[in-house]
Amino acid sequence: MSSKLTGARIDAAVAAVSGIKKRPLNRGIIAIWAVAVPLMMLGALMVTSASATQAEGAFASGARHFLYALVAIVLMGLVAMFVTITLLRKIAPWFALLAVILQLLVLFSPLGVTIGGNRNWLALGPVTVQPSEFLKLALIILLSLSIYQSHRNKTVVQNNAPIWIVSFALIIMIVIGHDQGTASVLGLIVIGCLYFTGASGKRVASFIGVGAAAAVLGVLTSSNRLDRIKSLFITDNSVDYATLNWQPTHAIWAIANGGVNGTGIGNSIVKWAWLPASENDYIFAIIAEELGLIGAICVLLGYGVLAWALIWILGTVRDNFSRGIIGGVLVWIIGQAIVNIAVVLRILPVLGVPLPLISAGGSALLACALALGVVLVCAHEAETRIRKERLPTQKVGDASLPKLNKRGVV
Template identity: 45%
Template sequence: MSATSSAKATRNAENRVVVSVKRLFAKESPDYVVMVAMVLFLVIFGLVMVLSSSFVGSALGNDGNFFATFFSQAIWVLVGVPGMLVISRLPPITFKRLAPTGFLLALLFQGLVFSSLGITSGGNTNWVRIAGLSGQPSELLKAALIVWMAAMLANRIDQIFDYRVLLRPLGLGVLLALIMVGLGNDLGTMGVMVMIALGIGFVAGIRLRHLALVVAGVAAAGALMAAFAASRMNRIVTWFSGCAEEDYLTGCWQTVHSTFALGSGGVLGVGLGNSRAKWSWLPEAETDFIFAIVGEELGLVGATLVIASFVVLAVSMVRLVRNQPDPFARFVTAGVMVWLIGQALINIAVVLELLPVLGVPLPFMSVGGSALVSSLAAMGVVMAVNRNGARSVSDYLSRSGSARR
């Protein structure tokens, strides 16, 4: 084959890929397209920042391999993004049918953290290691909880004001999920799951006084958990009272150095790859505190770009919720939005010292395969239930009922 014909074949293949992508989103609403675009942008931008923030720690912990962490995260991106697109093509009724089974399996998977496979890190027992791979089952549990709650509420939409419906089995299921995570001392994940439950409940129309009771109960439980965990209580106390000199090496180290990193970035930053904080000054620079590295290297401009991307993602998902007539699709979209946007707000607030350190990663950007894949899978479900031309769950059930009659 000549060089000319080879180049022509390559161009034809590239054109077919472009046409296929255009067809994939041709019939979708602008909000749908913007939502997907923001997710892909955050994933790609996050991968760049993972490379920049992790190469020092990666070299120290992997026999001089500067790119070990980056390559690991890149593999999860290559798994998660195609997985999201595949999930987005499934019929919405599939997720509703599998919701109970998926939630049960996620609870069982979460239970593995208390077995010999469980790993304790940072005072939390919320990891498992299987066949050399480690992950957080709670990330999968968040996604399963959303789909299960959406299915339960959609099935009981006419009984939404009956508190007995909220308690059995909805309330018991949510409580069980919270207990499973709480037993591992993961207060940050518990907080995110409570936000998810409250967000879906609010969109579903549950009475505010019932939601207020949930908030009060969870606040009391959270206070008790903090009181019986010395390290967590120390972080909360130092956050309230401010960092004294004797706290510098304990409860204040991360927050002080994240603030230093953000402050040193100025407007335009010190330049991509030029962070000083990642040279063992800021622990978890590529995970929970990656936003601090963004602010240091890319300055106020880069930090604002990240925040603006999450804001645009939130607005596009809110518009999808408001325009979605199907209850199941509406609740799923709302739940995933509250999860990802709420978690992003918590992460950024911790970096800005507006909240005590909670160990919550920044969605789509922080290092972590289980968190990334679970988030992208959840977005795939959102894409599926909001896809133009897909038969909604309500439509499917009404047609099935007509056929049986």
């Protein structure tokens, strides 16, 4: 009996692997894997270096982040291999509901944790989760599904109401927790989903206008946010040096210290209590210091290739569900990377958003990997459709088979 059971399990595993091999590849899919994995590994290395001076013990945070990176890569692969567009549409509302429930627990339960003035974390025993990171992907999938259904059903009410209600409700939940940076990213995500699904310029402009007005109101009603913006125009670093200018000033010093070739892995000076959040929001400063201008440019090129891959895949899909997902993920990951680096370079005020795929934080890393896995699902589906359309067929009875040569290639 046991041998039969073992044989059945082996047959099931072989069938699963055979199904994986049938997933077609294209240059966009290959580029995403070729960039995402090295960026995650670089993140694990740099987080280890930046956090080696922490009181909990050298390399403790780095080892934990390396484990998160491995889990993220596996999760990305599992989603790409086994999830389909049909399944994604079915589970989208449930995934969004789970993310919303977790965010509500952050705001209105004793499990919520406040760090740095932001109530944005959920303490589940020894593990701390940041539901707002998964809320980004939930918003992308839910908006894309809503837009897809509204275009298919051609219903005016469906085409407007859910998009606005869901978007503003989720953004307000983040604003309640005083996380202006994440709220801004959610706003960018909505704009990306609308733009890449062919929404009218008037609708996109109206959302941008409402979002800009809300951002201005948020700045004017907070003296701390207003002071952050004012600090961008202060040329004398001695002004508010120990307060608002502490992080921006030492980030610039770190970049300058790195020069062209860098000081070498582990040789950062500012990570020794001079630059708070050096393994999180300011990890790019540590990269520029230890790996120099060359390392910083390589990171920028990595995000550039990732942006190209997402745009390339975007050109292969046809349905608005896939377009919304890919466009939203594109604006999320690339937009957030631009914002993070701009903050480090002191072009933007401190917003508190991590560098995607690199910064410390398991929730952010897993959410980005999950999002890229969903993009790969859309890419596989599109590539399968394209290959079927390109294959010339010949009639054999009631079956339609592709014409293949001896190598199995058309």
